[in-house]
Amino acid sequence: MSEKQKPGISGGWLVAPAMVWLALFALAPLVFLVTVSFWTASMFGLTSSFSLQSYASLAGDSIYIRVLGNTVKIAILTTALSLLVSYPIALFLASLKGKRKMLFVILLFLPFWTSYVVRTFVWMPILGRSGLINATLMSMGIIDRPLDNLVFNEGAVYLGLVYVYTLYMTLPIYLALDKLDPALIEAANDLGASAWQTFRKIILPLTLPAVWSGCTMVFLLCCGAFVTPRLLGGPSSQMFGNIISSQFLDAGNWPLGAALSVVLMVVVMLSLYLASRRFGFQSLFMGRH
Amino acid sequence: MNLTMRGRCWKFGDNVGIDGDMMPLEFALKRETNPAVLGPYLMTGIDPDFPKKVKPGDIIVGGKRFAQGNPHIQGLIGISAHGLGLVVESIQRGSYRNAINAGVPFLPNCQGVSAQVETGDEIEVNFATGVLINHTRGTQFQYQPLAASQLEIITAGGWRAQLEARVTAMRVNDLRPSPP
Numbered sequence: 001m002s003e004k005q006k007p008g009i010s011g012g013w014l015v016a017p018a019m020v021w022l023a024l025f026a027l028a029p030l031v032f033l034v035t036v037s038f039w040t041a042s043m044f045g046l047t048s049s050f051s052l053q054s055y056a057s058l059a060g061d062s063i064y065i066r067v068l069g070n071t072v073k074i075a076i077l078t079t080a081l082s083l084l085v086s087y088p089i090a091l092f093l094a095s096l097k098g099k100r101k102m103l104f105v106i107l108l109f110l111p112f113w114t115s116y117v118v119r120t121f122v123w124m125p126i127l128g129r130s131g132l133i134n135a136t137l138m139s140m141g142i143i144d145r146p147l148d149n150l151v152f153n154e155g156a157v158y159l160g161l162v163y164v165y166t167l168y169m170t171l172p173i174y175l176a177l178d179k180l181d182p183a184l185i186e187a188a189n190d191l192g193a194s195a196w197q198t199f200r201k202i203i204l205p206l207t208l209p210a211v212w213s214g215c216t217m218v219f220l221l222c223c224g225a226f227v228t229p230r231l232l233g234g235p236s237s238q239m240f241g242n243i244i245s246s247q248f249l250d251a252g253n254w255p256l257g258a259a260l261s262v263v264l265m266v267v268v269m270l271s272l273y274l275a276s277r278r279f280g281f282q283s284l285f286m287g288r289h
Numbered sequence: 290m291n292l293t294m295r296g297r298c299w300k301f302g303d304n305v306g307i308d309g310d311m312m313p314l315e316f317a318l319k320r321e322t323n324p325a326v327l328g329p330y331l332m333t334g335i336d337p338d339f340p341k342k343v344k345p346g347d348i349i350v351g352g353k354r355f356a357q358g359n360p361h362i363q364g365l366i367g368i369s370a371h372g373l374g375l376v377v378e379s380i381q382r383g384s385y386r387n388a389i390n391a392g393v394p395f396l397p398n399c400q401g402v403s404a405q406v407e408t409g410d411e412i413e414v415n416f417a418t419g420v421l422i423n424h425t426r427g428t429q430f431q432y433q434p435l436a437a438s439q440l441e442i443i444t445a446g447g448w449r450a451q452l453e454a455r456v457t458a459m460r461v462n463d464l465r466p467s468p469p
Contacts (some may be wrong), residue, residue: 129310
């Protein structure tokens, strides 16, 4: 082995800050979360003796399973809807050149310079009873009284989630499309392929890793979402994140909240494991073949 | 607080939201909890003149999913500010708690009540027993009232008033724990 290839002590030290960062901000909170899930809560605070009480109460109530199932369903559908919205946007951006491309990329990013909560809140004056849509429909004479079912239901949750997470899907697809060799598309055109054939046989297969990567990001974020269903959802469209947050913030039952978080993590990890078996780990997490 | 109210019925339909419908969102964002400030804006998202028309003792009748959305307490404080009662077919979980905390006498689970009353009817509700009488139509209905412990908070005027009353009672009776 040459001197250049030999791993030196200095190389290890260079990695140390990243390792410390990971240990402090990723591993330690996870260990604490799992530990707390085996504690018990009372009106006097937490008791740090080992107990399976939280997991027992979780298993003994079917509502947790129902909400978990609903959460996974919402996450999958939101991911699919995001893909349907994002791919055409990414195609459009990739087709632009020069200043126009820069302008539209900035426009895409613009809403994401504000906070997640503000971007979710903004739907309320649009969808609400006295909101923009109702005002427009009434002024056009299409309806004579405001629609009261545009918000606070599952449909509004999908809309909110797709809106706030679209960028995480659009960006990797756009980058993959932008890096696509134009010669491949020209060659397909020269050989007489139609636009649809070029898309199906050249563009889509080459951007699939970016698609899976975007899907993974959106799915993960949706599984843990709680602000959007809280602000835009109705009583029956609450997600697992809402139950977890209510245990931590309202009920003061940290062990049950932690146990629910552990269950959610396990379900998400299992979903990603199954997806990586099907599509490959590199595709899901790195966005490449 | 008297748990029997008699007054005009103000009927609202299903899906009344907390933010926007019952109270402008800005008060939730400002964390405004002063009843005098919130009262003039009650239900203005649905009926802008509602605060001027309503009188103490009147009763709001809501449909399904009343006070839904992010459970901010401002709309319920607005109801309390006017001295109104509340009868609903169903109410969002967080708003159920907020109604108790704001000291609003209410019946939370009155299936089909929207079909039995109209705005302007003179109705009487005993929130302790769950009996609703529509004097205009000559009909009477029985619904499930709140638990006694919840009614106790409402009778005291909400969680804050109840807490203050308890602390005052402890001082009066000198029940404060003696220093070690």
